[in-house]
Amino acid sequence: MKHFSDQNSLDRIIFNFSHYSKEITQILNENFNKETVELIVDKKIWGGKGSALITMSCLGIDVPPGFIVNTSLCSYYNSYNSIPSEVENKIKHAIQSLEDTLSLVFGSIDNPLLISVRSGAPISMPGMMDTILNIGLNDEIVEGLSKKYNNPRFAYDSYRRLLHMFGTTVMQIESNLFDLPFDYLKISEGVTSDHHVSVDGLKKLINTYKNIILEQSKEDFPQNVYDQLFRAIKAVLDSWQSKRAIKYREIYNISEDLGTAVTVQAMVFGNLSEKSCTGVIFSRNPSNGDNEIFGEFLLNAQGEDIVSGIKNSLPISIKMEKSWQIINNEDLSISIPESMERLMPDVFVKLKNISKKLEYFYGDMQDIEFTVENGRLWILQSRSGKRSSLASLKIANDMVEEKIINKKQALKIIPIQTFEQLLHCGLDYSFIKIPPLTCGLPASPGAAVGMVATNVKDAELMAKMGKVILVRNETSPEDMSGIAVADGIITARGGMTSHAAVVARGMGKSCICSVSGLFVDGKNIHINGEKFPSGTYLSMDSTKGEIYLGQIPIIASNIPYEFEMINSWINEYKKIDIHANAETIGDIESAFSLGATAIGLCRTEHMFFSPERIFYMRKMILSKDHSDRVFNLDILEKYQQHDFEKIFEISKGKAVTIRLLDPPLHEFLPHDDKEIKEFCIQSNSIESDVKLSLAIKKEHNPMLGHRGCRLAITYPEIYIMQVRAILCAISKLVSERKVSEYELYPEIMIPLVSNVNELAICKKLVQDTFDDFCESLNDNDLKNSLSKISYKFGAMIELPCAALQADRIAEICDFISFGTNDLTQTTLGLSRDDSANFIATYVNKKIWNNDPFVTIEQSTVGELLKIAINKARSSNPKIKIGICGEHAGNPESIPFINSLQIDYISCSPYRIPLARLISSQV
Ligand code: PEP
Ligand code: MG
Numbered sequence: 001m002k003h004f005s006d007q008n009s010l011d012r013i014i015f016n017f018s019h020y021s022k023e024i025t026q027i028l029n030e031n032f033n034k035e036t037v038e039l040i041v042d043k044k045i046w047g048g049k050g051s052a053l054i055t056m057s058c059l060g061i062d063v064p065p066g067f068i069v070n071t072s073l074c075s076y077y078n079s080y081n082s083i084p085s086e087v088e089n090k091i092k093h094a095i096q097s098l099e100d101t102l103s104l105v106f107g108s109i110d111n112p113l114l115i116s117v118r119s120g121a122p123i124s125m126p127g128m129m130d131t132i133l134n135i136g137l138n139d140e141i142v143e144g145l146s147k148k149y150n151n152p153r154f155a156y157d158s159y160r161r162l163l164h165m166f167g168t169t170v171m172q173i174e175s176n177l178f179d180l181p182f183d184y185l186k187i188s189e190g191v192t193s194d195h196h197v198s199v200d201g202l203k204k205l206i207n208t209y210k211n212i213i214l215e216q217s218k219e220d221f222p223q224n225v226y227d228q229l230f231r232a233i234k235a236v237l238d239s240w241q242s243k244r245a246i247k248y249r250e251i252y253n254i255s256e257d258l259g260t261a262v263t264v265q266a267m268v269f270g271n272l273s274e275k276s277c278t279g280v281i282f283s284r285n286p287s288n289g290d291n292e293i294f295g296e297f298l299l300n301a302q303g304e305d306i307v308s309g310i311k312n313s314l315p316i317s318i319k320m321e322k323s324w325q326i327i328n329n330e331d332l333s334i335s336i337p338e339s340m341e342r343l344m345p346d347v348f349v350k351l352k353n354i355s356k357k358l359e360y361f362y363g364d365m366q367d368i369e370f371t372v373e374n375g376r377l378w379i380l381q382s383r384s385g386k387r388s389s390l391a392s393l394k395i396a397n398d399m400v401e402e403k404i405i406n407k408k409q410a411l412k413i414i415p416i417q418t419f420e421q422l423l424h425c426g427l428d429y430s431f432i433k434i435p436p437l438t439c440g441l442p443a444s445p446g447a448a449v450g451m452v453a454t455n456v457k458d459a460e461l462m463a464k465m466g467k468v469i470l471v472r473n474e475t476s477p478e479d480m481s482g483i484a485v486a487d488g489i490i491t492a493r494g495g496m497t498s499h500a501a502v503v504a505r506g507m508g509k510s511c512i513c514s515v516s517g518l519f520v521d522g523k524n525i526h527i528n529g530e531k532f533p534s535g536t537y538l539s540m541d542s543t544k545g546e547i548y549l550g551q552i553p554i555i556a557s558n559i560p561y562e563f564e565m566i567n568s569w570i571n572e573y574k575k576i577d578i579h580a581n582a583e584t585i586g587d588i589e590s591a592f593s594l595g596a597t598a599i600g601l602c603r604t605e606h607m608f609f610s611p612e613r614i615f616y617m618r619k620m621i622l623s624k625d626h627s628d629r630v631f632n633l634d635i636l637e638k639y640q641q642h643d644f645e646k647i648f649e650i651s652k653g654k655a656v657t658i659r660l661l662d663p664p665l666h667e668f669l670p671h672d673d674k675e676i677k678e679f680c681i682q683s684n685s686i687e688s689d690v691k692l693s694l695a696i697k698k699e700h701n702p703m704l705g706h707r708g709c710r711l712a713i714t715y716p717e718i719y720i721m722q723v724r725a726i727l728c729a730i731s732k733l734v735s736e737r738k739v740s741e742y743e744l745y746p747e748i749m750i751p752l753v754s755n756v757n758e759l760a761i762c763k764k765l766v767q768d769t770f771d772d773f774c775e776s777l778n779d780n781d782l783k784n785s786l787s788k789i790s791y792k793f794g795a796m797i798e799l800p801c802a803a804l805q806a807d808r809i810a811e812i813c814d815f816i817s818f819g820t821n822d823l824t825q826t827t828l829g830l831s832r833d834d835s836a837n838f839i840a841t842y843v844n845k846k847i848w849n850n851d852p853f854v855t856i857e858q859s860t861v862g863e864l865l866k867i868a869i870n871k872a873r874s875s876n877p878k879i880k881i882g883i884c885g886e887h888a889g890n891p892e893s894i895p896f897i898n899s900l901q902i903d904y905i906s907c908s909p910y911r912i913p914l915a916r917l918i919s920s921q922v
Helices: 017-031 034-040 043-058 072-080 085-102 141-149 152-170 176-189 199-217 225-239 243-252 303-307 318-332 345-362 389-401 407-412 418-422 456-462 477-485 499-507 562-573 585-593 604-608 611-621 626-650 673-683 687-697 709-714 716-735 756-776 780-787 800-804 806-811 820-828 836-844 858-875 894-899 909-921
Strands: 014-016 066-069 115-120 131-135 261-266 277-282 294-299 366-373 376-384 441-444 447-453 468-472 488-491 510-513 518-521 524-527 530-533 537-541 546-549 577-581 599-603 655-659 745-750 792-797 815-818 880-883 904-907
Touching: 014 017, 014 043, 014 085, 017 034, 017 043, 017 066, 017 085, 034 043, 043 066, 043 115, 043 261, 043 376, 066 085, 072 225, 072 261, 085 225, 085 261, 115 225, 131 152, 131 225, 131 303, 141 152, 152 176, 152 199, 152 225, 176 199, 225 261, 243 477, 277 303, 294 303, 345 366, 345 376, 389 407, 389 418, 389 562, 407 562, 407 909, 418 909, 441 499, 447 456, 447 488, 456 468, 456 477, 468 477, 468 518, 468 537, 477 499, 488 499, 488 537, 499 510, 562 909, 577 585, 577 909, 585 626, 585 909, 599 604, 599 904, 604 611, 604 626, 611 626, 611 673, 626 655, 626 716, 655 792, 673 687, 709 716, 709 756, 716 745, 716 756, 716 780, 745 756, 745 815, 756 780, 756 792, 756 806, 792 800, 792 806, 800 806, 800 820, 800 858, 806 815, 806 858, 815 858, 820 858, 858 880, 894 909, 904 909
Parallel strands: 447 468, 468 488, 488 510, 577 599, 577 904, 599 655, 655 745, 745 792, 792 815, 815 880, 880 904
Antiparallel strands: 014 066, 066 261, 115 131, 115 261, 277 294, 277 366, 366 376, 441 510, 447 537, 518 524, 524 530, 537 546
16 A cells, blocks of 8 residues: 555656556555545645546546656745656656557647646635646647547647647737637637538637737747647646635635645547537535436537536436527527437436446535546546535435445535535525516525626625625636625626536535526626616525625525434434523524534623613713712613523523623723713713823723723622523513523623632632522512522633643632633734734634634644643643634634543534534534
8 A cells, every 4th residue: 555655756757547446446456435545645745626527537447547646746846946857857758658658749740648737625616726738739749639639620629629738828928819810700700619610610710829829928839849739737737826826725725735646647638529528516415415317418529618607517417408508598599408328328327327336436416527538438537426405414414324435424525515515505486576687596695795807807806895796607716816806707708517506515605507588797797688787786585596786685595404314313322411601592592403502602792782781781880989980880880681591490490600700891982082971961961071081991902901801900899780681581481480480590600800819819710609599588488489499600711820820720729711812912912803804814824724813823822722731631630611702613723622632612603503513524
């Protein structure tokens, strides 16, 4: 096994999959399965495409012969901007071996070998990097090729494609300079399909393309085929550092160090005849998850035509013909588009069988690229297919029922965004009074409402003001940043596997493609002849493919029945408890319905932001003396009691962690003259007095100021009020028999603790308040009931000093919870409020890998967590430990948090399903 897996070095850089596949199959023998193959054919070394090609060769599936240059060349190239001569020689040897296999010669006029050079990153980055087809053609060889196949149309079509791809990819010439003359040629010849252009037309076009190349790049198109080959390889390596690839890596958090492998493969020709085609299929329907082959193909065409979604493709199966007709009929007056199943029934059956074989082998739905050359099927690529949230649940569930995978494997094939996407999914039809403006292919289900932006720049600007829908004729990888900021994507052209559809599905964004009657012209869009300027509000139901004018409210989707089932599997495998950060009734209800088992953080200061309450909060903060403060606290207590009653009632039987007041005071005080004036009028105060009090209270650094439990050290009456509010709420619920004492699990949490002395004072304050309250009760039954409630007492660890003394703190706590937002702020000395504008620069310059307020900084904050957890457990082995900062709901941080082996994470309600899924996957 070592033989193949240790090749990540420049001297063992090439893998000829046509030769070695047999060897691998023999080595593995009966252990030939996904895991063992993946061990040998490491994606990090050979890239996703490369390892799939090796695997498919091993499985006996026809892939065009070729070889892979591993990712170490990319690292070398990124550092030295050249290919070492010994690697060049190895590549030349590999070409010779390919020539021997196929009895063709690279650069021969009579018997030419044509090749493709393809990128292939370890993690799939669809459409982000370059591919060049038909390398090995020049002015003479094209004639040889034409004679060999007796097919000049095919030969000149292949050459014009090479000139176009080489011109744009290697020579960096704008694509539309090549598109325009081709479009013009088609108009002048009165044809709409590329393959109906005459041979003379193609010859003229080739001359035009050569002139464009000379004019734009000041050099001729290289006639030497090895020159073409090495420049193409360099272009593929360069594409790893292209803007769009960098953006994609940023969005998906893919490491730059991975690099791309380069696959060099013999060409197979989908543009050879009417019995040839190229296409993309999914082994199951990626929109709804149905177990049916799904996809599209183009007759007499080459791969790039279909991936870019700019040509009119045909459906793969008879079942899909109908929907194709509905979408295309109005525009293109196509009667019934004939499917591959009808036109090439044998190939269709073979393709279907291969898709099932690959799906079975990989244990996941596959996205497969293929070419048919004169009736012979070749597979070019297979990878896990991107799918909608609905489809991902159905596929996981069905594949378990079909015994293709087990439950544990099924959880791993559910994309982590799935559960989040399921939660915001439809237009509220009770508000829809008008018919849709138009409709198109429902490429990625869901709903979105926003302002039309017709280009990336506008989308980025408009996204700062509100929700945006990016509307394009078709999208290309250059549109990535626009897609990233948009809530929905609409395209005039392109099918279900077009760039827009695949990217949007992956990102969980609503997307409608191939929209009937849509045309984008600069900053305006035209729908069925009517013009709408950019900024117009549209609403889209991308589950149905309908587009409406105006803003229609969005409602959550119907959760499919598989959701329940998969949730029960999650419970089997997840080790950590998932609690919720919530304090409003709506959020708490959502949290429980989404699977939270407790409220892990109820931020009590959030209960005072309504205008009526903030007024008393302000009065309390600005109180002249103790009695004034107590007067205002009494009013606040009533509000707080009322809220706690509702919270405990809906949280019956579940723990509720109530964090006592932790406001940096500036968050509550009036901010400007207008607010000060209003406050003075309402409180009947003198403006100058209020301004003086504000000046006295003003803190230069409120985040490190008089906040958290420091408030209670100076003003114990604040926490006393809160504990009393909790007890009053409990007494009321118990005495009214709404909740029994056995169903109440209050947990009182003290924020921003810095050491055990401070915490001990707070603990005594809480206990004394409890005792005093019980003592003051006249009702003995109630007294008795309250004595049965054993509340838990805990501390938030949000300061490095607290983390380093966690053993002492833990001695007097039932639980601790890490507030990683503040812990990040205080560990990195980085203001939560003021750092957003420079964090991006730090991430770009690789000072940090990620925004530390989003993804936990493992080497610093993470280390402190580990130290504190060890210390806390050493002094109090039974202590319950949790994390309640925003990181607890961050997909990249959840695996690390699970590795800490703590008891719970607490995150916002809509992140709960995601946190549960990832925790079960780890
Ligand atoms: C924290 O600091 O991580 C935390 C949960 O508290 P807050 O965000 O309310 O400061
Ligand atoms: Mg905090």
